Amino acid sequence: MSVADPPRHPVVPRDPPVLAPGHTAASVTDKISSVVFGKMPVWFYAGMAVAFGGVMMLLLSLTKLVFTGIGICCCSGRSGGRRSTASRRR
Amino acid sequence: MTLFAVACAVIYPLFHTGRPWLAVYWLLPYPNTMGMWPNFRSPLIWDVFAVSTYGSVSLLFWYIGLIPDLGTLRDKAKNLWQKRIYGTLSMGWRGSARHWHNYEQAYLLLAGLSTPLVLSVHSVVSFDFASGQIPGWHTTIFPPYFVAGAVFAGFAMVITLALPLRRLFGLQDFITDKHLDNMSKVMLVTGLIVAYGYLMEAFTSWYSGNIFETYVMKNRLEGPYRWLYYSLLVCNVLAVQPLWFRRVRYSPLAIWAISMFVNVGMWLERFVIIPMSLHRDFLPSSWDMYYPTAWDFSTFFGTIGLFLALMFLFIRVFPAIAIFEMRTLTPEAKVKEPAH
Numbered sequence: 001m002s003v004a005d006p007p008r009h010p011v012v013p014r015d016p017p018v019l020a021p022g023h024t025a026a027s028v029t030d031k032i033s034s035v036v037f038g039k040m041p042v043w044f045y046a047g048m049a050v051a052f053g054g055v056m057m058l059l060l061s062l063t064k065l066v067f068t069g070i071g072i073c074c075c076s077g078r079s080g081g082r083r084s085t086a087s088r089r090r
Numbered sequence: 091m092t093l094f095a096v097a098c099a100v101i102y103p104l105f106h107t108g109r110p111w112l113a114v115y116w117l118l119p120y121p122n123t124m125g126m127w128p129n130f131r132s133p134l135i136w137d138v139f140a141v142s143t144y145g146s147v148s149l150l151f152w153y154i155g156l157i158p159d160l161g162t163l164r165d166k167a168k169n170l171w172q173k174r175i176y177g178t179l180s181m182g183w184r185g186s187a188r189h190w191h192n193y194e195q196a197y198l199l200l201a202g203l204s205t206p207l208v209l210s211v212h213s214v215v216s217f218d219f220a221s222g223q224i225p226g227w228h229t230t231i232f233p234p235y236f237v238a239g240a241v242f243a244g245f246a247m248v249i250t251l252a253l254p255l256r257r258l259f260g261l262q263d264f265i266t267d268k269h270l271d272n273m274s275k276v277m278l279v280t281g282l283i284v285a286y287g288y289l290m291e292a293f294t295s296w297y298s299g300n301i302f303e304t305y306v307m308k309n310r311l312e313g314p315y316r317w318l319y320y321s322l323l324v325c326n327v328l329a330v331q332p333l334w335f336r337r338v339r340y341s342p343l344a345i346w347a348i349s350m351f352v353n354v355g356m357w358l359e360r361f362v363i364i365p366m367s368l369h370r371d372f373l374p375s376s377w378d379m380y381y382p383t384a385w386d387f388s389t390f391f392g393t394i395g396l397f398l399a400l401m402f403l404f405i406r407v408f409p410a411i412a413i414f415e416m417r418t419l420t421p422e423a424k425v426k427e428p429a430h
Contacts, residue, residue: 016271019419020263028264028416032409033166035259040406043258048402054395061388062105069108 091247093152094400096145098393103137133218140214147207151200157183157193158414212236219363225302226367229294235287239356242280242326245273246352251401253346255410264411267340274339277352281330284359288327302372314379315366318358325355 019028066072107113117138119127128135161183164176183189216232249270256265295307310319329351332338339345365380404410417423 016267018266018268019416020266023263023416023420025417025420025422028420029162029166029413031261032264032411032413032416033163035261035405035410036163036407037166037168041258044402044406048399051395051398051402054392055399056392056395057388058101058392058396061385061392062101064385065105065389066110 091244091251091401092148093145094397094404095247096141096148097400098397100141100145101389101393103134103141133221136214137218140211144207144211147200147204151197151204154193154196154200155412156408157181158185159409159412161185162413163409208240209237212240224367224371225300226306226363229291231287231290231294235284238280238283238287239359242277242284242352243356245277245280246349246356249273249277249345249349250353253342253349255405257342259410261411264416270342270345271336271339274333274345274348277349278330278333281326281333281352285327288323305370306367309370310362310366313366313370315362315369318366319362322355322358322362325351325358329355 160180167173213233216236219227220232295303
């Protein structure tokens with residue numbers, strides 16, 4: 001390897017800082033609070049929509065569990081829903 | 091993260107009571123006209139105490155920790171309603187010496203309460219299993235094994251969430267390589283403790299000479315769910331070994347990939363402990379296979395959705411990194427003692 005060749009792997013400093021240099025109290029405050037007050041990127045709303053879809057799925061499945069468990073609903077589950085043969089005979 | 095995980099975790103035992111609207115009546119010990127008390131010998135009750143204590147202390151610790159930052163947000167807010175809401179939540183924080191003194195005392199106290207709570211909560215949750223007679227559950231190694239597993243999984247989840255946020259919001263100055271290195275080291279150490287737990291489980295099952303215990307391990311290695319057990323070993327033991335190398339610990343992509351392996355591995359660990367121990371117990375006549383239904387999947391993925399939705403809301407409304415703690419790291423915060 002000649003002197004001009006760049007290193008094959010990025011050089012990692014022996015003791016990197018906990019906070020990157022060049023920051024002041026004001027810059028730290030501005031940067032972190034910009035996430036709260038700034039405009040959110042599109043991916044945030046996309047992610048939120050997917051997560052909200054998950055919440056709706058949870059709501060549906062919990063409703064189904066409760067309704068089946070107490071025998072309100074006619075969900076077509078293995079254990080619940082339509083009343084079992086034995087109870088229909090009664 | 092803890093609070094949102096507790097919110098998801100509480101759903102499962104609550105709905106397993108069958109009539110969740112009566113759960114408080116059945117599970118919480120309070121003086122009532124019928125003189126009825128819950129059965130304190132039931133692990134379900136221990137779970138109620140563990141989860142509620144963990145939830146309430148975590149909530150307090152989280153909220154108290156946020157107060158100075160809520161004051162900062164109140165001062166920076168431009169909208170009147172934002173000012174009012176953050177102002178109310180910051181409880182009149184002015185950042186005076188007296189406020190800081192009280193704040194630091196409260197925070198120290200809660201930190202002191204929370205630290206042993208991490209050990210006690212996970213030990214109690216492990217007792218839910220260890221006090222049962224089912225082979226695969228009835229083992230004394232569970233408390234330390236669960237505590238190490240919780241720290242292992244917790245750090246993996248922090249990495250899973252923090253690295254994408256760091257990249258997407260440009261927070262590399264605050265979540266630095268030093269943090270990644272330290273988190274990776276903790277993950278490696280706790281991963282090794284968990285691996286020791288797996289090894290000891292196998293050793294104890296052989297050394298006990300108990301045919302049921304021996305069969306549990308045989309079933310894990312050769313039974314119908316063996317591929318899950320091997321996947322668990324790959325995810326929780328093999329996948330973390332690259333963290334021995336400094337170059338890996340400083341690579342966000344590599345750490346993130348390892349943390350995803352750990353997340354999957356810790357879920358598999360729960361599967362190995364619960365359905366795999368239950369599906370072949372003492373009586374071969376009661377042996378069966380567990381096939382999850384669409385409702386099982388939707389509940390599971392739904393709780394992941396709930397967790398992520400709460401995380402997204404949190405990021406939008408509250409500071410994702412403690413502002414005041416970061417301020418103490420700036421050079422101007424280093425007060426020099428005057429020379430005498």
